Structures are given as C-alpha cells and as structure tokens.
Amino acid sequence: MVCSCLISSLLLLLVSSSISPSYSxxxxxxxxLSPKQVMTPGSVTDPHLFDIDFPRGHIGIKGFDAEVVDEDGNPVPLHETYLHHWVVHPYYVRKGFNLSQLDLDLPRNDLLGSSPDYIPIRNGGLCGNRVRHYFGLGSETRKTSTYVPDPYAIEIGNPEETxxxxxxxxxxxxxxIDTRGVVDKQGCTECRCDLYNVTVxxxxxxxxxxxxxxxxCCYDKTQCLVRKGFEDGxxxxxLYLKYIVRWVDWDSSVLLPAKVYILDVTDSWEPSEGSTGDIQEHFCHVEYDVEPCTTSGDGCVDVRTKSLMIPFNGYIxxxxAHQHAGGLGAALYRADGEGICSSMPKYGNGHEPGNEAxxxxxxxxxxxxxxxxxYGETLTLEFNYSNVVGHTGVMGLFYILVAQQLPEPESSLQAHAKSVSFLALLAVTVVVVVVAVVVLIAAVVYRRQNREDGYQSLST
Structure with missing residues (x-):
C-alpha cells in the first residue's frame, strides 16, 4: 500500500512538472492626488506642477488613468468642472535645484525648453515644439483604456540613462474650467475669447x-462669463486630479519596451526635396477651428487629414485619439488606404460622472x-468633427505605442520553463523506474519467502 501511494504521488508530480507555467x-x-486646485464658478486652472508623486525606480508603466475629484474623493461631473486636458511628462533636474525657482513669466516654450538645470524628456513623436508629454487625455479620461498590452511596457527611470x-x-x-453658472457652457469649454474678455x-x-x-484665451486664472447673480455667495x-498609475518592476527578460509617439493633425510639415521627416522639420499648432457647414443634415462633417513621413522603425x-466635443472619430492608415488603427468617441447620455450628456x-x-x-514610410491621420455648429480650439492628437521588437515565438521564460520541466520530467521518470524496480524485487522476494515457508512434499 505504501509503495502504491508513493508511485501515485510521483506520477502526480510527473504530470504537474510536465506542464509549463505561464508568466504573470x-x-x-x-x-x-495632485496639489489642490481652488476654483470658483467660471474660473480656470492651468498650472504646471513639478516633482509630483510618482512610482520611483526602474519600472515599466502599464497604465495611467485620471479624473477630477473633490475634497471627499468624490468624482466631479464634467458639466460642473470641465477637464480640458491633463498631461504628464518626465524630466531631469539638476540635483539640489528647485525647479519652481524658474522665472514662470517666460513663454511656455522657453519654460519647457532645456537649460543647465532642466532637461525635458520628450515622447518620440514629431511635435517637438509643444506636444512633449508621455501621458495625457481630457474629458474622455474616465472611459478610455490606457492599458499597455503584454509583454510591452513603457520603460521609465533607467539609471544608465540619467x-x-x-x-x-x-x-x-x-x-x-469651472462651468457652474456660466452663460455658455460650450463656449467656455471651447475657450471662446469673447466669453473670457481676453485680447492678449x-x-x-x-x-x-x-x-x-x-x-x-483660457489660461490659468482667466474667468469665463457667469450669469448675473450666480456669483453671489x-x-x-x-478639487484635485486623482491619478492611478499601474506599473511593473523592469525585467528585460520578460518585458519589451514600447515608446510613446504622438502625432498631430495640425502638423505643418510638408514633403520637400531632401526632407527626412525629422522632428526639426515639424511645427504643430495643437488646436484648430471647425467652421460651421452651410448645409444641414448628416453631411455636416469636417474632415481633416495629414500625411506624415515616419522617421523610425517599429511595430504599432x-x-x-484625443478629441473634443463634436468629435466623430479618428483613424491612422497607410498611404495606400490600409487601415492601421481607429479610435471612436463615446458620448454620455446622463448626468452622473462618467456619463455626462x-x-x-x-x-x-x-x-x-x-x-x-x-523609416520613410508615409502614414495618414484623419480626424472627423461634426460641424452642424462651429467649434473653436479643437484638437486632433493621435497617441501610438511603438515597440522595437516583437516577442519571440517562444519567450526565454517559456523556454526556461520547458527546460526545467524536461529536467523535472527526466528526474521523476528515473525515480519512478527505480522505485518500480525496487518494488518488483521486493514483491518477488516476498512471494518466494512465502512459498518456501509453506512448501509440502507430495512424496511423503
């Protein structure tokens, strides 16, 4: 019985050892939480906040999500506070230097430019002048998946690169933008200059x-027009921006780096003789206006396209896409029309946060x-907006993640697991054979002893 149980256990071990574990x-x-933002009806907050809380070390980002919450942590609806956008990007700063000492009256492009004390880390996209961030969305942030597919991750904090x-x-x-009590919610969220009484x-x-x-027209500390009497009291x-970061410790044996690229439909780049498509040839306006159509009906769609030469190799x-209200979707495709990726908006139909009509x-x-x-291939961006009514300051940004390599058909981890599994299988097989031989010998000896002890001669 003991031998039988031993063999059964070894067989169970044999089966379990022959199954390759999958990496998780x-x-x-x-x-x-971001530093607090104090807001009143019609007010705008647009600060640059340095050295925010973030996971440290050499890591791989797997997702970055955000939303506006109040002091109690409750989500704030878009029809009260409109999240025009949030963006996050990494930078290097000289040790011991407080970046807030910078002269904040400098134009933003100068503020975010390189200096002996500050080195921005830009995404790999083509808009080096203004679109530099790694992560960023707007009103769509609550219901947009930012998860980076396995086995990829956005590599951050490599000490060898610092x-x-x-x-x-x-x-x-x-x-x-706080839109409580404003005269025109859409006008405020689209930053119409007349509603902000701004000329500079x-x-x-x-x-x-x-x-x-x-x-x-809707920069930090500006004020959108509020209905008379609403400002009383x-x-x-x-409010705070609550952001959730998902990451893994960097392990190059199982992770593949994916790099952030951001393309902009307002990019002014045009092909020319000797053009390489390099970042120095690009200027991105970031925003544009959608003029109202002169007809009515389903045909009122503003279509904007931009073809860009890609100065890199890799795998998307x-x-x-990032769009504002009125957006009807965006797509990225090859010069021959072959589709690569499309991104469609989800509109709310209620009142609660995450479903605002x-x-x-x-x-x-x-x-x-x-x-x-x-490298050198031409890709085309297409952004569609409804222009039944006009829109100001809309955006047409397309985020892509590009990996330099694909996973092996059989990853090193799987190969290692199979190697270990084979060795375990071989070892268990040897043990089972030895035990079986020992059991067989013991059984033969036992039977022989029983026969000798109970033998009776027929001749007597």
Missing amino acids: FKIKSASF PDGYEFKWLLNIHA DEYGRALEPGYKGGLY DKTRT VYGV GYIVGMSSCYPKPVKVT
Missing part, C-alpha cells in the same frame, strides 16, 4: 487677428495585431 506580470498600482548630477522627476499640467495671451502678447478661441471648492501595438466621456483604444512601420 506582477502589476502594482497606486493612487495619487545624466550625472541629475534626478529623474515628473511634471503635471492640469487644465480645468498669458504672456501679455496680443492675439493674432481672427483668433476666436482656444488655449490662448461663497461657491469656492477645492496600441493607439488612441453632450460630453465625450471615452475614446475607444486600438490594440492591433502588431503593425510594422518602416
């Missing part, structure tokens, strides 16, 4: 003739079978 990413998650004498940190920009930008420079609305509230493994509350994310793109 040990994803960590942490929730953080310049001597510098530290790796993160910057957050929150652009939110945040640096005191006169706006260009014909500029009707956009980022230059204290309606001050304190994720994509998502009239607002884009999510964008569909694209997880294509890895699509290979090659």
Whole structure:
C-alpha cells in the first residue's frame, strides 16, 4: 500500500512538472492626488506642477488613468468642472535645484525648453515644439483604456540613462474650467475669447487677428462669463486630479519596451526635396477651428487629414485619439488606404460622472495585431468633427505605442520553463523506474519467502 501511494504521488508530480507555467506580470498600482486646485464658478486652472508623486525606480508603466475629484474623493461631473486636458511628462533636474525657482513669466516654450538645470524628456513623436508629454487625455479620461498590452511596457527611470548630477522627476499640467453658472457652457469649454474678455495671451502678447478661441484665451486664472447673480455667495471648492498609475518592476527578460509617439493633425510639415521627416522639420499648432457647414443634415462633417513621413522603425501595438466635443472619430492608415488603427468617441447620455450628456466621456483604444512601420514610410491621420455648429480650439492628437521588437515565438521564460520541466520530467521518470524496480524485487522476494515457508512434499 505504501509503495502504491508513493508511485501515485510521483506520477502526480510527473504530470504537474510536465506542464509549463505561464508568466504573470506582477502589476502594482497606486493612487495619487495632485496639489489642490481652488476654483470658483467660471474660473480656470492651468498650472504646471513639478516633482509630483510618482512610482520611483526602474519600472515599466502599464497604465495611467485620471479624473477630477473633490475634497471627499468624490468624482466631479464634467458639466460642473470641465477637464480640458491633463498631461504628464518626465524630466531631469539638476540635483539640489528647485525647479519652481524658474522665472514662470517666460513663454511656455522657453519654460519647457532645456537649460543647465532642466532637461525635458520628450515622447518620440514629431511635435517637438509643444506636444512633449508621455501621458495625457481630457474629458474622455474616465472611459478610455490606457492599458499597455503584454509583454510591452513603457520603460521609465533607467539609471544608465540619467545624466550625472541629475534626478529623474515628473511634471503635471492640469487644465480645468469651472462651468457652474456660466452663460455658455460650450463656449467656455471651447475657450471662446469673447466669453473670457481676453485680447492678449498669458504672456501679455496680443492675439493674432481672427483668433476666436482656444488655449490662448483660457489660461490659468482667466474667468469665463457667469450669469448675473450666480456669483453671489461663497461657491469656492477645492478639487484635485486623482491619478492611478499601474506599473511593473523592469525585467528585460520578460518585458519589451514600447515608446510613446504622438502625432498631430495640425502638423505643418510638408514633403520637400531632401526632407527626412525629422522632428526639426515639424511645427504643430495643437488646436484648430471647425467652421460651421452651410448645409444641414448628416453631411455636416469636417474632415481633416495629414500625411506624415515616419522617421523610425517599429511595430504599432496600441493607439488612441484625443478629441473634443463634436468629435466623430479618428483613424491612422497607410498611404495606400490600409487601415492601421481607429479610435471612436463615446458620448454620455446622463448626468452622473462618467456619463455626462453632450460630453465625450471615452475614446475607444486600438490594440492591433502588431503593425510594422518602416523609416520613410508615409502614414495618414484623419480626424472627423461634426460641424452642424462651429467649434473653436479643437484638437486632433493621435497617441501610438511603438515597440522595437516583437516577442519571440517562444519567450526565454517559456523556454526556461520547458527546460526545467524536461529536467523535472527526466528526474521523476528515473525515480519512478527505480522505485518500480525496487518494488518488483521486493514483491518477488516476498512471494518466494512465502512459498518456501509453506512448501509440502507430495512424496511423503
């Protein structure tokens, strides 16, 4: 009986050892709050917040989600506080230097430019002048998937890449508009200059003739027009951007790096003789106006396209677009019309946070079978907006993640697991054979002894 149980146990071990284990990413998650933002009806907050809380070390980002919450942690609906956008990007800062010492009156492009004390880390996209962030969305943030597909991750904090004498940190920009009691919610969220009574930008420079609305009219501390009497009483509230980061400790044996690229449909780049498509040839306007159509009906769609030469090689493994209200979707495709990725808006139809009627509350994310793109290839962006009514300051950004390599058909982890499994199988097989032989010998000896002890001669 003991031998039988032993053999059964060994056989069970044999079966279990022959099954290759599958790797499971040990994803960590942490929730953080931005510094508080104090808002009143019609007010705008648009600060740059340096050295925000963030997971430290050499890690791989698997997702980044955010939303506006109040002091009690309750989600705030878009029809009360409109989240125009939030963006996050990493940077290096000289050790011991307090970045807040920078002269914040400098134009934003200078503020975010390199200096002996500050080195921005830009995404790999083509808009080096303004679109530099790694992560960022707007009103759609609650219902847009930012998950990075396995086995990819956005590699962050590699100590070998940090310049001597510098530290790796993160910057957050929150652009939110309090629309409680305003005269025109859509006009406020689209930053129409007349509603903000603005004629100069945040640096005191006169706006260009014909500029009707956009980022230059709803900067930090500006005020959108509120209905008469609504400003009576204290309606001050304190809000935060709550952001959740998902990450894994970096392990190059099982993770493949994916790099962030952001493309902009307002990019001014045009092909020319000798053009390489390099970042220095691009200027991105970030926003544009959608003029109202002269007809009515379903045909009122503003279509904007932009063809861009791609100055990199790799495989697209994720994509998502950023649009404002009125957006009808976006797509990325090859020059021959072959589709690569599309991203469609989700509009709310209720009142509660995440389902606000009239607002884009999510964008569909694209997880294509890895699509290979090659240096010098032309890809085309297309953004569609309804122009039944006009819109100011809309955006057409397309985020993609590009991996430099694909996983092996059989990863090193799986190969190792199979190797270990084979050795375990061989060892258990040997043990089973030895035990079986021992049991067989013991049985033969036992039977022989029983026969000898009970033998009777027939001749007597």
